[in-house]
Amino acid sequence: MFTLHHPNVRVVGSFDELVSTPFAGEVNALCWPRGLTGDFDEIARVVGPLDEITTVDDESLRELTLSPAGRAARAVLLADQKLLRDAGLDPSLD
Numbered sequence: 001m002f003t004l005h006h007p008n009v010r011v012v013g014s015f016d017e018l019v020s021t022p023f024a025g026e027v028n029a030l031c032w033p034r035g036l037t038g039d040f041d042e043i044a045r046v047v048g049p050l051d052e053i054t055t056v057d058d059e060s061l062r063e064l065t066l067s068p069a070g071r072a073a074r075a076v077l078l079a080d081q082k083l084l085r086d087a088g089l090d091p092s093l094d
Helices: 015-020 040-047 058-063 068-086
Strands: 009-011 029-031
Touching: 040 068, 058 068
Parallel strands: 009 029
Antiparallel strands: none
């Protein structure tokens, strides 16, 4: 079990709890600990260093040439983006 003891961070246990928990009092961050599969570092390496903040959209993610581990990470990112959109939010990967 993941524990975090910081007055400004609340730990949640699911996506639904993440999007429905209001920020209140001292809480200004939410943490949803979970095990993620894939090589997220590979995605960062393939996108490469950028001089400015750049948004990577779903189409750009799909166009990346990745190893199987990179493709697994991409699938997680795309699924998370969809969950957020389906919840009425406007996510961006910057």
